[in-house]
Amino acid sequence: MTIDIKDDALSMTERRNLANKKLGFKMVWIVIGSLVFAFALVPLYDVLCTITGLNGKTDTSASALKNNKVDSTRWVTVQFTSSVMPGLGWNFYPKQSSIKVRPGQVETVLFEAKNITSQVVAGQAIPSVTPARQRLT
């Protein structure tokens, strides 16, 4: 059997084309990976903010505070306010304008929301605290 140089050269090209396709598809996996990463960042960011208390995200279990020592030497006055976006058919206001508490003491306050339209409107409470240093942990 004689060696055909031309044939050899062809298979070289073909082999290279195959290798090119293979590497190309490997790169597609990186692309898919970073697309998945982009969407994974949404819950990751949420978790990170909750853990660190950044961006006003808070631990919602404020009443489950451990070793909350009540400082009975001081009073703190907390005032409440509310606002409703123009066009939203709601009355929304705190039932008490301010309360006096001892630092560390757990208190319950009430807000009232009233739907003044004739339609059913769903509301959702999203806790958020600003500035971040004052967060409730």
Add this chain to the structure above:
Amino acid sequence: MSTTVAAHHDEHADHPTGMMRWLTTTNHKDIGTMYLTFSLIMFLVGGSMILGIRAELFQPGLQLMKPDFFNQLIGVHALIMIFAALMPAATGFANWMLPLQIGAPDMALPRLNNWGFWLLPPSAILLTLPFTLALFGIGDGALATGWTFYPPLSVQGGIGVDFAIFAVHLLGISSVLGSINIIVTLFNMRAPGMTLMKMPMFAWGWLITAFLLIATIPVLAGAVTMLLTDRHFGTHFFDAAGGGDPILFQHLFWFFGHPEVYILLLPVWGFIPQILQTFSRKPMYGYKAQVYSFWAIGALSVVVWAHHFFTAGLPVPALLYFMYSTMAISLPLAVLFFCWIKTMWRGSMSFETPMLFTVGWIILFGIGGLTGLVLADVAADAQYHNSYFVVAHFHYTLFAGGIMGIMAGVYYWLPKMTGHMYNEKLGKLHFWLTAISFNLTFIPQFFLGLAGMPRRIPDYALQFAEFNMISSIAAFVLGLSQLIFVYNIISTVRGGKKATDQVWEGAEGLEWTLPSPPPYHSFTEQPVVK
């Protein structure tokens, strides 16, 4: 087997002519030419948009346009310049020059290459169509959020935002395809003997760029897709009222957006040392140092994104981290500057147009880099954020550092591509007009920013009037002098003094061993690099 392949070769030799040649071509030189032509056209389109802006800012008060139209022009100008002018120009050079520089017969995935280009014109139409639609009363024009798409404005915006989102999707797919092609080409198609550490700097710049692109463009695609579902499908990724977070969008956007800066610049950093060594007639200084600096900058670029929104309310430890890591980028960049200057040091330099652009580029890009260091300082940034200082800074990096570098490349390789020498006198005139009017446009903007003029506002207080007038006049000179560039390119393509194979006395590299212009199929026999 051999017969089919032989027939395949014949088919390549007599390619279709006319429009079909360009629609169906898989030839790297044809596709490179299309990329570069597209980029030049979009450069003029994006440029005329900003001349509209400068005309409005010529005097205080509202004279020419409504604020909403002003906002639309600003956002579309940026998107066009970044995605449709600068990026395609770099990809065009990659298509034209990478196979020639590494001794490959073509790009590795030629069909993908064709598709990558032909996604661009539709996306350019998507970006600009809302302007035309608004004339017929459909929608309220293009996106008016600036190129950054920040929610909540982008969630509330009109159909222009949707058009821009789809345009970004297409542009993203196009550049991801181009990048995959370049990575595969550089890894698999190098001539025997050309190791990675023997590749020209331009190839290295593009290799890092391509990896950055495929790692970050999908994040942008994801972010704008979330924006789209927020707008139309009731999700609340970025809507605080539904538990989302607009700051999350800024994180996602700039996770792409900061590497994007280096995506635009790394290919140009590849041009520079090659042009410098040609016109200094001595080998480039510190090849390895430059390659490692590219790597360092590529790696650092993906971990510094939050310096774009220092004022959005980040905690102090995060501010400090992003400040220091951003400033750390100046170290590898200083290595690059040192290597570029040392390449010229004691060389027998001559100042043809490409060299003029390159030396001017080094100075102006240096100013862009130093003002970036100022902005990276958290305390200083509180004053400069969203002011004209930022606008001036990123035009020093992207117009001087990006587009003027591309122009240096155009003058450097145009004789190789066309086989004709360009008009040297016009080239030099173009350089001096560009360099002077560019500085006169943007130096006043530094002062405006320091004095507190905010960006993206169509009107301004009276004390800013003089600087704005200077800036506007210079901007028109800058814009009009680009017509010299266009004329010079067209007349070089159509004829002119014959260029030699080596073109420049000191030019070294595989592309200069081929005839000017190179044949339609080059390096069918791979050269061996020693």
